[in-house]
Structure formats: structure tokens, C-alpha cells
Amino acid sequence: MPQGFSTASAAHDLVVRRAHVFDGRRTLDGLHDIAVDGGEITSVSTEPLQGAHEVDAAGGWVVPGLIDTHIHFYDVLRVSDPASMRAFEEHELPEKLGLFLDHGVTTIKSVGDPTDGILATRDGIAAGALRGPRLLATGCGITGRDGHPASTVFSGNPWARERFTGEVESVQQIRDLVHDLADRGVDAVKLLSEGACAHSGGPEYLWRNPAFPDGVALERLPLALLRAGIEAAHERGLRVTVHTTQQAAAREAVEAGADGLEHGVTVDPLTDRSLIDLMLDHGTTYTPTLWIDDAHPDARGNLKKVADAGVPISLGSDTFSGRGLFGANTLEEAELMAAAGMAPAQVLAAGTSGAARQLARSDLGTVAPGKRADLLVLSADPTADIRALRDLSTVILNGAVDEHEPPSR
CATH class of the missing domain: 3.20.20.140 (Metal-dependent hydrolases)
Incomplete structure (x- = not known):
């Protein structure tokens, strides 16, 4: 069963779609959708999820903020x-x-x-x-x-x-x-x-x-x-x-x-x-x-x-x-x-x-249901090269996408 399984018919506040995930400790197998509700991660699923707002990772990477x-x-x-x-x-x-x-x-x-x-x-x-x-x-x-x-x-x-x-x-x-x-x-x-x-x-x-x-x-x-x-x-x-x-x-x-x-x-x-x-x-x-x-x-x-x-x-x-x-x-x-x-x-x-x-903040630093939704969407694999942290496309803080334009790198 997928982690934090949620049926595809359920609509979430925000969904980050089709991402490789480093969850703060290890890399999860395959691509995942990550659902966020009220500033909290509510699902990390291998099944497609639906959200009122969606961020398409397009096969990129998600890591904790x-x-x-x-x-x-x-x-x-x-x-x-x-x-x-x-x-x-x-x-x-x-x-x-x-x-x-x-x-x-x-x-x-x-x-x-x-x-x-x-x-x-x-x-x-x-x-x-x-x-x-x-x-x-x-x-x-x-x-x-x-x-x-x-x-x-x-x-x-x-x-x-x-x-x-x-x-x-x-x-x-x-x-x-x-x-x-x-x-x-x-x-x-x-x-x-x-x-x-x-x-x-x-x-x-x-x-x-x-x-x-x-x-x-x-x-x-x-x-x-x-x-x-x-x-x-x-x-x-x-x-x-x-x-x-x-x-x-x-x-x-x-x-x-x-x-x-x-x-x-x-x-x-x-x-x-x-x-x-x-x-x-x-x-x-x-x-x-x-x-x-x-x-x-x-x-x-x-x-x-x-x-x-x-x-x-x-x-x-x-x-x-x-x-x-x-x-x-x-x-x-x-x-x-x-x-x-x-x-x-x-x-x-x-x-x-x-x-x-x-x-001593167990609510931070991990991509898992029940944790604060502080997430980075990256274009490259940071587990292969830490410099991929500079290939940042989206910042999510407390479940909200930061709309400020990131600086060029």
C-alpha cells in the first residue's frame, strides 16, 4: 500500500505531482505525489492525487526545506x-x-x-x-x-x-x-x-x-x-x-x-x-x-x-x-x-x-504524513550531487507556494 494512501477522488489543498522524493533520511522508490492540507503533509502516494492547486515536479526531486x-x-x-x-x-x-x-x-x-x-x-x-x-x-x-x-x-x-x-x-x-x-x-x-x-x-x-x-x-x-x-x-x-x-x-x-x-x-x-x-x-x-x-x-x-x-x-x-x-x-x-x-x-x-x-522539532525536516509542509522542488538529483540544491524551481513553506521569483544561479 502506498505511504499515506489517499484515494484519487479526494481533493487536497495542494498536490506536488510526479516527484522523486528524498524524505529527510532516505530516497523513496519510484515517483510520488505529495498532498498538503492546511500546512501539513497528509499523503505521500505512488498513486495520483488531486489538489485544488498542483505543482508538477515532472520527474524532478522533492526534499524537505x-x-x-x-x-x-x-x-x-x-x-x-x-x-x-x-x-x-x-x-x-x-x-x-x-x-x-x-x-x-x-x-x-x-x-x-x-x-x-x-x-x-x-x-x-x-x-x-x-x-x-x-x-x-x-x-x-x-x-x-x-x-x-x-x-x-x-x-x-x-x-x-x-x-x-x-x-x-x-x-x-x-x-x-x-x-x-x-x-x-x-x-x-x-x-x-x-x-x-x-x-x-x-x-x-x-x-x-x-x-x-x-x-x-x-x-x-x-x-x-x-x-x-x-x-x-x-x-x-x-x-x-x-x-x-x-x-x-x-x-x-x-x-x-x-x-x-x-x-x-x-x-x-x-x-x-x-x-x-x-x-x-x-x-x-x-x-x-x-x-x-x-x-x-x-x-x-x-x-x-x-x-x-x-x-x-x-x-x-x-x-x-x-x-x-x-x-x-x-x-x-x-x-x-x-x-x-x-x-x-x-x-x-x-x-x-x-x-x-x-x-527538537519532530514536525520538521521530513516528507511524511503529519509533518509540516516545508518542501523544495528541484530539477536535478541532490542525492547524486549536492549542488543540485541550486536547481530550485519551487519553495513551499507551511503548505503555501512561495511566489517570489528565485534568484538566478
């Missing part, structure tokens, strides 16, 4: 006071949001934007006032006093530093901040363990970046605060991902109960097999962010090791305003993951069902 689990939306370099914040929101924000949909990204997770602004943007999208992808947000990223990115990216921008980051220096402060964010309705919590730095009391570590050639001295978020932040978030039912770059910091975060690692291990080779086993035991998600970290010589090899071992992988680009293009950067991340040695189907899973797992 892409999910980017690590983005920074507000312009960290240009937002520096109330006037520049308003200017960004009024003149740049709508177009930048739309770019994600133009490239087939139907869900994004902001992990370190000003809490008030990003939550208002999330509400505007949900209310239909803004065209954009489904937006989930952590609000500000939580770091130690003078930690990354407070004393790095925002060292010369005190106004933004107070809003993009939450600096804490005691267990009580981090618990209070996490509970405050939970009260305000964030979707998850992001903690920043380090920016590739040593423990307090250890040798000085200088964080280096092309924008900061002289380096910035940093210390890791103290372990007691890391544990307290994760514990407080879990008390509120929120998942926690932790920014790490070193093996030692990654192990510390996993042992403290982190649900995911942002960046993972990038600045040194992942040689500790027991760390991989620990991630497997805990079900920890690994988000490689190669779009920003591919310059590190070990980043690709480390991703290949954890992917081959079966560690859950989620796609997250660490994209931000000022470099590349929102949406296009997500596609580049997928291509970099494939270049690191992941099979195209593995990359597709990381950007759909794997990303949905990281978000």
Missing part, C-alpha cells in the same frame, strides 16, 4: 546604537530574510542576536508581516565575563555588546539569565565555552582573527557556570548548544550535558576516540560550520571522523551579515560538508531531519 541551525542575523559590524538598529530593521531586514527562502532555506536558528530584536522579528514572520523562513532564536549568546564574542567581535561596540551577548561571572548570574530568556520565550539556549582558549590559571591564549591580528586574551567559561547554565535551561525544557573549538572544551561541554556542539572541534585534530564515543552515548549533535571554519586544516577531517562514527550531524553555517549572501551561504555549507567526505544523502539528512533533531 533546508534548515540552517546556526546563523547570526543582525549586522554585528553596523548595529551600534538605536538609530543604526532601526535602520537595519527598516531597510535591510526584510530583504535579508527573504534571501533564505530564495535559496530553499525554510527554517533558521539565530544563535546570538539581540534578544528584543530577534524575538520581535520572529513574531513578525509568524504573524505574516514579514516574508521569511521559520525563525527560532536563542536571544543573546551567553559567555563568561570578557569572553568571546563580547571582548572580541564587540570589543569596540559597547552598545551592541550589551545586547548581542550576556556576560556572566557567577552561577547565580547564569541561572538568572537563562530563566529570564526562558520567560521571554526563546526557543533554545546558546552558551559559549571558549574561543579556542585555555582554562583560567593555564597559559595565556590569544584569540586571533584577521580582524584582530594582535589577538585577544580569553578564558574559558568556568565549568561550574557551564554546568549551571545547562541545568537551568533543561529545567525550562530548552535544549542547549555550546560553542567549542578544542577537544578539551568539547569533552567538557558533552560531559556537562550539552545537547549539541556548535563548531565542534576545529583548531586541532580530533584524536580522542573516547570523545566520539561520549557524543554517541549522549546523542550529542555536531554542527561543523565549515562556512566559517573551513580555513582550519583539521575541520573537514574532524567532521568526516564524527560523521563516519554515526554522531548526529546538523547543518549550520555560522552565516552573518557582511560576507556572502544569506541562504547562498547555507548552500555553500552543504557543499563544503560534501567536500569533507560526507555523502550527498548524509548532507541532505544533516540539513533536514538531522537539523530538526537538533532543534
Whole structure:
């Protein structure tokens, strides 16, 4: 019997006809029709279905809408006071949001934007006032006093530093901040363990970046605060991902109960097999962010090791305003993951069902009855070549065809 069988006489709100389907985990055999009613997939059938509106895939491919689990939306370099914040929101924000949909990204997770602004943007999208992808947000990223990115990216921008980051220096402060964010309705919590730095009391570590050639001295978020932040978030039912770059910091975060690692291990080779086993035991998600970290010589090899071992992988680009293009950067991340040695189907899973797992959103990332109808119609086979994600003909978000003309590729 076909999956989600529906009789041909039944009329649905929308039907995508005659498509090969990658359902978020595997490729289904043969061609399928996909029926949508009220924003939800109601049938995936080998039999023809009828809809009030139809999209003919013409033997092309349907995959779940892409999910980017690590983005920074507000312009960290240009937002520096109330006037520049308003200017960004009024003149740049709508177009930048739309770019994600133009490239087939139907869900994004902001992990370190000003809490008030990003939550208002999330509400505007949900209310239909803004065209954009489904937006989930952590609000500000939580770091130690003078930690990354407070004393790095925002060292010369005190106004933004107070809003993009939450600096804490005691267990009580981090618990209070996490509970405050939970009260305000964030979707998850992001903690920043380090920016590739040593423990307090250890040798000085200088964080280096092309924008900061002289380096910035940093210390890791103290372990007691890391544990307290994760514990407080879990008390509120929120998942926690932790920014790490070193093996030692990654192990510390996993042992403290982190649900995911942002960046993972990038600045040194992942040689500790027991760390991989620990991630497997805990079900920890690994988000490689190669779009920003591919310059590190070990980043690709480390991703290949954890992917081959079966560690859950989620796609997250660490994209931000000022470099590349929102949406296009997500596609580049997928291509970099494939270049690191992941099979195209593995990359597709990381950007759909794997990303949905990281978000704890079981309604997303899968083409199956009962799931949200976020769908991409492609002209070519992405399971053979991940670059086929650029051959996008139709974007469907919450069961509605996005009528905006996709950019030429």
C-alpha cells in the first residue's frame, strides 16, 4: 500500500505531482505525489492525487526545506546604537530574510542576536508581516565575563555588546539569565565555552582573527557556570548548544550535558576516540560550520571522523551579515560538508531531519504524513550531487507556494 494512501477522488489543498522524493533520511522508490492540507503533509502516494492547486515536479526531486541551525542575523559590524538598529530593521531586514527562502532555506536558528530584536522579528514572520523562513532564536549568546564574542567581535561596540551577548561571572548570574530568556520565550539556549582558549590559571591564549591580528586574551567559561547554565535551561525544557573549538572544551561541554556542539572541534585534530564515543552515548549533535571554519586544516577531517562514527550531524553555517549572501551561504555549507567526505544523502539528512533533531522539532525536516509542509522542488538529483540544491524551481513553506521569483544561479 502506498505511504499515506489517499484515494484519487479526494481533493487536497495542494498536490506536488510526479516527484522523486528524498524524505529527510532516505530516497523513496519510484515517483510520488505529495498532498498538503492546511500546512501539513497528509499523503505521500505512488498513486495520483488531486489538489485544488498542483505543482508538477515532472520527474524532478522533492526534499524537505533546508534548515540552517546556526546563523547570526543582525549586522554585528553596523548595529551600534538605536538609530543604526532601526535602520537595519527598516531597510535591510526584510530583504535579508527573504534571501533564505530564495535559496530553499525554510527554517533558521539565530544563535546570538539581540534578544528584543530577534524575538520581535520572529513574531513578525509568524504573524505574516514579514516574508521569511521559520525563525527560532536563542536571544543573546551567553559567555563568561570578557569572553568571546563580547571582548572580541564587540570589543569596540559597547552598545551592541550589551545586547548581542550576556556576560556572566557567577552561577547565580547564569541561572538568572537563562530563566529570564526562558520567560521571554526563546526557543533554545546558546552558551559559549571558549574561543579556542585555555582554562583560567593555564597559559595565556590569544584569540586571533584577521580582524584582530594582535589577538585577544580569553578564558574559558568556568565549568561550574557551564554546568549551571545547562541545568537551568533543561529545567525550562530548552535544549542547549555550546560553542567549542578544542577537544578539551568539547569533552567538557558533552560531559556537562550539552545537547549539541556548535563548531565542534576545529583548531586541532580530533584524536580522542573516547570523545566520539561520549557524543554517541549522549546523542550529542555536531554542527561543523565549515562556512566559517573551513580555513582550519583539521575541520573537514574532524567532521568526516564524527560523521563516519554515526554522531548526529546538523547543518549550520555560522552565516552573518557582511560576507556572502544569506541562504547562498547555507548552500555553500552543504557543499563544503560534501567536500569533507560526507555523502550527498548524509548532507541532505544533516540539513533536514538531522537539523530538526537538533532543534527538537519532530514536525520538521521530513516528507511524511503529519509533518509540516516545508518542501523544495528541484530539477536535478541532490542525492547524486549536492549542488543540485541550486536547481530550485519551487519553495513551499507551511503548505503555501512561495511566489517570489528565485534568484538566478
